[in-house]
Amino acid sequence: RAKETASNAVCFYDPSMDRAVRERNVLAMDMRAGLRRGEFQLHYQRQNDTFTGAVVGFEALLRWNHPDRGSVRPAEFIPIAERSGFIVELGEWVLREACREAASWRNPLSIAVNIATQQLADPRFPGLVQEILQESGLDPARLELEITETGIIADHQRALQTIRHLKSLGVRIAMDDYGTGYSSLSMLLAFPFDKIKIDRQFVDGVATSAQSAAIVRSTLILASSLEIPVLAEGVETDAHVNFLREEGCVQLQGFFFGQPVPRAEIETIVNSIPDHPPGRKKVA
Numbered sequence: 621r622a623k624e625t626a627s628n629a630v631c632f633y634d635p636s637m638d639r640a641v642r643e644r645n646v647l648a649m650d651m652r653a654g655l656r657r658g659e660f661q662l663h664y665q666r667q668n669d670t671f672t673g674a675v676v677g678f679e680a681l682l683r684w685n686h687p688d689r690g691s692v693r694p695a696e697f698i699p700i701a702e703r704s705g706f707i708v709e710l711g712e713w714v715l716r717e718a719c720r721e722a723a724s725w726r727n728p729l730s731i732a733v734n735i736a737t738q739q740l741a742d743p744r745f746p747g748l749v750q751e752i753l754q755e756s757g758l759d760p761a762r763l764e765l766e767i768t769e770t771g772i773i774a775d776h777q778r779a780l781q782t783i784r785h786l787k788s789l790g791v792r793i794a795m796d797d798y799g800t801g802y803s804s805l806s807m808l809l810a811f812p813f814d815k816i817k818i819d820r821q822f823v824d825g826v827a828t829s830a831q832s833a834a835i836v837r838s839t840l841i842l843a844s845s846l847e848i849p850v851l852a853e854g855v856e857t858d859a860h861v862n863f864l865r866e867e868g869c870v871q872l873q874g875f876f877f878g879q880p881v882p883r884a885e886i887e888t889i890v891n892s893i894p895d896h897p898p899g900r901k902k903v904a
């Protein structure tokens with residue numbers, strides 16, 4: 621409340637701030653209407669096994685096709701949705717949509733969904749995940765929830781409880797944007813992650829920056845001693861692939877393999893994978 625008053629007060633003195641605040645409020649309102657009007661859409665980006673090259677899963681990435689503004693990037697609207705609290709509702713839509721989509725695939729590939737801090741902090745979240753798994757019929761083992769350091773730093777104990785609850789449902793938890801926070805390393809030791817996603821800013825530098833290469837290398841060593849698989853995001857070049865392969869990073873995701881694409885385009889990829897891995901339940 622105090623914060624709100626403060627930012628309103630600023631409006632009277634700073635017209636540019638006023639514009640920014642108004643702009644944000646307009647977008648926040650547009651977003652609610654946009655969700656009802658079906659303007660949001662998920663795109664999917666493939667994740668590949670480093671050594672076999674096989675597609676192992678997809679990450680769902682949110683897109684907003686605004687009637688006037690065209691395609692609005694998540695970097696522009698996710699922070700606004702977080703500030704207004706609308707992210708909880710929007711995130712629920714994302715989870716439902718992604719699970720329904722993955723459940724329709726011929727092949728039991730995994731589906732990774734980004735979870736915002738406020739979703740994770742919502743006490744109803746594990747129950748919601750369970751409900752969505754049931755209604756979609758998705759095998760929980762195929763669902764991977766991507767959380768970031770900010771999602772767990774505020775209340776360690778509670779986050780740990782939530783993560784344990786989620787894992788008891790059979791879903792996997794990935795730490796996203798690894799290396800960008802202040803205490804990524806201690807997070808790794810304190811929380812039972814099933815996967816680490818190295819942020820693309822470090823991947824980008826592996827061939828050119830000794831510092832990035834050192835961060836990626838040491839992350840891979842630590843993760844391997846903890847027996848946590850690592851995925852590198854933002855893989856764009858041969859040099860990236862070669863470095864990551866030599867250092868033993870098991871999964872790769874990035875423009876080198878494919879851009880995030882709409883659902884219609886991944887269907888071909890999913891259906892072109894010939895066999896179901898042995899011992900896995902066939903998904904209708």
Ligand code: C2E
Nearest residue numbers: 681682694695714734735736854855856873874875876880
């Ligand atoms: P993220 O979860 O780290 O997702 C990876 C981002 O990197 C995506 O950006 C993806 O398009 C981009 N990317 C993938 N490969 C490459 C590459 O080779 N090079 C470069 N330069 N970029 C690459 P996008 O889709 O714009 O999403 C940005 C961020 O917005 C995501 O980062 C995530 O934090 C957030 N976001 C996206 N969808 C959702 C969602 O449904 N819920 C929530 N809470 N956040 C989301």
Ligand code: MG
Nearest residue numbers: 679734766796
């Ligand atoms: Mg992610």
Ligand code: MG
Nearest residue numbers: 796797817853
């Ligand atoms: Mg990421």
Ligand code: MG
Nearest residue numbers: 797819820853
């Ligand atoms: Mg990232």
